Amino acid sequence: HTLGVDSSSATILQSLDSHGGFHGDGDTYVKMTFAADEGKTFEKELEKNVAWSKFPLTDNLNIVVYGKKSVSGSVAPLVANDNGEAYFPSVDNGYYFFLDRHSESTDEKDDTDLLNRKSFNFIIAIYDIDNHRLYYYKIDT
Secondary structure (H helix, E strand, C coil), X not given: CCCCCCCCCCEXXXXXXXCCCCCCCEEEEEEEEXXXXXXXXXXXXXXXXXXXXXXXXXXXXHHHHHCEEECCEEECCCCECCCCCECCCCXXXXXXXXXXXXXXXXXXXXXXXXXXXXXXXXXXXXXXXXXXXXXXXXXXX
16 A cells, blocks of 8 residues: 555545546545544554654645645645645644655655656645544646
8 A cells, every 4th residue: 555554444435536548647536534443543553654744744745735825926736626626624633645756756755846847746645633534645747
């Protein structure tokens, strides 16, 4: 499993996948929920897993997931549906997973150059501790 954790006890609430075509471009979004006790067990798994980090998100990941509003203008979230609406709800208390799959990436855990590229190939997942929800997003452009 890409995320390095077992999410098999979760119930899938929403699943979208637009990958296809000649280059396999597209994105995948999955929203899952855990029963409270299973969520606590999953959270303990995340605590011990070095691939997952405790919130807050890095500045770049925050922009990718939620967009950015500033005096000079707004940037829409990259992790969004066709209407530009963010897939991930605002999460205050959670863990996140990031994997840069881009060919120019020298460190798959580093998001420093993420916004300086013409194409995107990454996976981001967020676990919302308070609501026992796991959100997964993969993009290939």
